[in-house]
Amino acid sequence: MTITCIEDLRVLAKKRVPRMFYDYADSGSWTESSYRANEADFQAIRLRQRVAVNLEDRSTATQMVGQDVTMPVAIAPTGLAGMQHADGEILVARACEAFGVPYTMSTMSICSIEDVAAATRQPFWFQVYVMRDRGFIERLIARARAANCSALVLTLDLQIMGQRHKDLKNGLSAPPKPTLANLLDLCRKPRWSLAMLRTRRHGFGNIVGHVQGVDDLGSLAQWTARQFDPALSWDDVAWVRRLWPGKLILKGVQDVEDARLAAASGADALIVSNHGGRQLDGAESSIRVLPEIAQAVGQRIEVHMDGGVRSGQDVLKALALGARGVYIGRSMLYGLGAMGQAGVTRALEIIQRELDLSMAFCGRTQVGQVDGGVIAKSSPQWALR
Template sequence: MPVITTIEDLRLLAKARVPRMFYDYADSGSWTESTYRANEHDFRRIQLRQRVAVNMEGRSLRTQMVGQDVAMPVALAPTGLTGMQHADGEILSARAAESLGVPFTLSTMSICSIEDIAAHTKAPFWFQLYVMRDRDFIERLIDRAKAAQCSALMLTLDLQILGQRHKDLKNGLSAPPKLTVANLLNMATKPRWCLGMLGTKRRQFGNIVGHVKGVTEMSSLSTWTAQQFDPRLNWGDVEWIKKRWGGKLVLKGILDPEDARLAVDSGADALIVSNHGGRQLDGAPSSINALPAIVDAVGSQIEVWMDGGIRSGQDVLKAVALGAKGTLIGRPFLYGLGAMGEQGVRTALQIIQKELDLTMAFCGRTDIRQVDKSILLPGTYPTPELFSV
């Protein structure tokens, strides 16, 4: 086993252990992937101010996200097909998040169901909702999340239609995978993954199969999304969902200050600055570049979080410095999951936690709640003026 010290180490190990179609599903963007690459690249431009001769004892990364105590301002993002990166992947990831004291978010398009996560964890988790044409199904999904005592509902707003992801089309992405010659040959080189999948019954979309009228199996993610994701989604639907849910509501997929103001008007408890990991509108700004303008517009009225491009604890610190009250990570924990299962997710979180703690100390801060843009080198970070129109 190689020595694991970075998220990149986990990515390389996952690439070697996960079948190509599922690795590519996690590690890709739409169209030319320019926004996908910008999410990560734009963090690198931001430089930190090192401070010295500061008492670094008694450091704390603890804070809150929508009133929930968290060990650091990081949560696991909702990611579809997590259980295809590793058998029972959502259960393993939720347990790892619980052990590190950070929230886990279950995707509508997960392999393990809401009930699976509730049965295998003690800490409250969050549920991410996609709005589909079948509103009766959506109502029942919300009710199932209530029954599982989910502590927040995360409504994704930027997937009314599906961005074109070339790798998924070329690989013939499906869950479970189609047994073509090419796929069988590729899976033959991933014995750990195959053994894990043979040992679990969870190989379909657990929140959907058996819960949709007339649907007994789900063989294609792209077919389902093409038929069911609702392009008519609007702010009136947000109001309806908020009323039906009745608890903490987080809106994911905000990139523009005008939409951020509408999110505030909707009564949501938090919003997430996000471009869906560069998987929807290619050519959209990176999340970290969009963050300051949204914080400037609404940061005093609603919790502003961000996701997209975070690959280290330093990235988390930079996002917090620019006003994010929380961050979400998707690919880093998926790499850990694909590489080493539950232990890999714990390792990914521990890497980020250690980098965040040490970098905060080097910048002369001992409490994450006291971090602001004064720890950044002027002229290296994005400002609200970038989004003035």
């Protein structure tokens, strides 16, 4: 199969990954309206083509929170990546290291921080929540420091869990329920099943064995169910800031008022994000609220975004509307589920190539030149800066 776009990787991943894990990645909460809006609102933005511009010496290279990157794209933290493909987090980290973009590892990964650190040479980023067990979070942050992680991403929009209907119907839990339908589906995915048999990494490596009383997936399920903290406040952000001396990125900002609080918190960047449409269904798309947030705080804190990014053109549009960096989650998971490390690399290649060509067609040769001038006036009013 010739892979030319992210959609090709999605189709292949759907064939190869068990339904419960594919659906976990490719779904939103409730009616999935925000999940769909993340993509649809990107498509509504039109680009302004320019001609007779010298397009030699093009480059997509730039920086995100002071780190050199091959393009302004990082991998968003995604739980259960190691269930899209065996040893998934290690494979993604290696692909990112070779390509020159940041990999953000999730607390809810299958592989552990130490697994990824041992398999890579360059620092990666790590994502945390504020959980009720503050001692565990302190130890987790200390482990991230020991692994030489170069940035910490703090997720703010998962105090309580959104209702995700596909996960409920599939029986996705920790551990997954071995229903007859799930077992039959596994039998139809021999490539995935054989790879899983070859690895020892099947649990949540950052948690199991690192919390007293949590020694297997059964006890993990009980612990996780009571750990997300609905009492999270900006005082907790200040607490994490004191614990973490490196770059701090706040994920899950959707409102200008919250963006101002993030800018005042001492964090280095914020991520405009609706959690991929997996939390508040009916929330605005990330790209729609990005311009207002960037205009309000973009001089005080680095503004990034995620949600609905499926192409290099989406990256270009986000940059034009004020983002300094863009994150991909599902686009990466499609590649991982389809082809492992090679699939992640292919996803990154596709997005960089599309970004380079689209930037050139709009008369820009460097990422730093991208501004609102690349957006056509026929675009929605919210996309015109």
